[in-house]
Amino acid sequence: MxxxxxxxxxxxxxxxxxxxxxxxxxxxxxxxxxxxxxxxxxxxxxxxxxxxxxxxxxxxxxxxxxxxxxxxxxxxxxxxxxxxxxxxxxxxxxxxxxxxxxxxxxxxxxxxxxxxxxxxxxxxxxxxxxxxxGDRRTRLGGRLMFNARVEAATWAAVRLVTRTAPRAGLRLLLRDLSTRPVSRVMAGLSEHDQAELLALFTLMRSGGGFVNxxxxxxxxxxxxxxxxxxxxxxxxxxxxxxxxxxxxxxxxxxxxxxxxxxxxxxxxxxxxxxxxxxxxxxxxxx
Structure with missing residues (x-):
């Protein structure tokens, strides 16, 4: 734990x-x-x-x-x-x-x-x-990637990427969370913050909740x-x-x-x- x-x-x-x-x-x-x-x-x-x-x-x-x-x-x-x-x-x-x-x-x-x-x-x-x-394409993508049948595989892929290439994985995950260039977002995070975010992302799951x-x-x-x-x-x-x-x-x-x-x-x-x-x-x- x-x-x-x-x-x-x-x-x-x-x-x-x-x-x-x-x-x-x-x-x-x-x-x-x-x-x-x-x-x-x-x-x-x-x-x-x-x-x-x-x-x-x-x-x-x-x-x-x-x-x-x-x-x-x-x-x-x-x-x-x-x-x-x-x-x-x-x-x-x-x-x-x-x-x-x-x-x-x-x-x-x-x-x-x-x-x-x-x-x-x-x-x-x-x-x-x-x-x-807000847009139909994102909603469809969310239902595709995070529905209860496939979300475990989605998060397994996230864990694989963040384990093998942590910085690249974090950049990929942060891209959907900010309107600013991901390089600027990364520059604003301390090493501790980056490590905590990586740990958090690897623990996430969607179950049947996110689509709902x-x-x-x-x-x-x-x-x-x-x-x-x-x-x-x-x-x-x-x-x-x-x-x-x-x-x-x-x-x-x-x-x-x-x-x-x-x-x-x-x-x-x-x-x-x-x-x-x-x-x-x-x-x-x-």
Whole structure:
């Protein structure tokens, strides 16, 4: 098990199995909905919450890890499942739901459906309610490469390339995450960051979750009444900045924070410490 991997638990709820991780001993809980190709056992950018005294609850979204797609096929259904998981764990109030990338829609849907449970919303490089991916060719490619029948082979190929030619493999993977030249993106990453990204990419799997993430979802942004922090960068090729702009314009109490990251992975940008300060201030605001 690597430093990125964490132990998880599988709960058996009425709707089905839910894999989750519960870490930290703070008095308040933050629920994190991971992005595509991720799962509860992979931690990314969580230090801002644990170091500010929050407990982290990270469930694997349906189709990822050990949460089968049959547990909940829509963000609305999984929002209800997560609310039930909170009740079973004795969590009566969530300080914030965090939606990362493709997990953004689930975070927003949970906030809209369970306003008594959710205090705030934090979105990081999050997919909104516009069609995603935005062009038909990318959607078709995603369904071809990451459907449940072939995704294991796709990720096996990724691991082979990153093991035999790490820098070339990382350049290939980063190309789809940034609108900037990949040479500039690589130059902005330290050796440590490059190694961490390579380790993360080699641990990713899509299961049945990623193709499900690309399906249309009812737009509930106007029903999100909680304060929301929308964090995104204009150089994100994976989730265009227009998603963040639309969410910030539609959610009644939203603030848009523009990252200076060179692409989708905002946690590896030089300005991320400043953004963590924004997040901590946001969580501390009464």
């Amino acid at each position: 690597t430093a990125l991997e964490r132990e998880t638990i599988t709960a058996r709820l009425a709707a089905g199995a839910v894999e989750y991780r519960l870490e930290g001993d703070g008095p308040q809980t933050v629920v994190i909905f991971h992005g595509g190709h991720m799962r509860a056992g992979l931690a990314l950018g969580e230090e801002v919450f644990t170091t500010s005294g929050h407990q982290v609850l990270a469930p694997s979204r349906p189709g990822y890890g050990r949460t089968p797609l049959s547990t909940a096929t829509t963000p609305a259904a999984f929002a209800d499942v997560t609310a039930q998981l909170c009740r079973d764990l004795g969590i009566g109030r969530v300080a914030a739901v965090v939606g990362i990338s493709a997990g953004g829609r689930t975070a927003l849907t949970m906030a809209a459906r369970h306003p008594h449970l959710v205090g705030r919303v934090i979105l990081q490089s999050a997919v909104g309610f516009a069609p995603w991916p 993430d690309m399906l249309p979802v009812p737009d509930c942004a106007r029903q999100v009444t909680q304060p929301a922090l929308v964090i995104a960068t204009r150089t994100d090729r994976s989730v265009p900045f227009t998603h963040a702009e639309s969410l910030a314009a539609t959610i009644p109490r939203a603030e848009l924070v523009e990252s200076r990251a060179d692409g989708h992975m905002i946690w590896f940008a030089p300005d991320y410490p400043a953004i963590t300060g924004k997040i901590k201030d946001f969580l501390a605001t009464v």
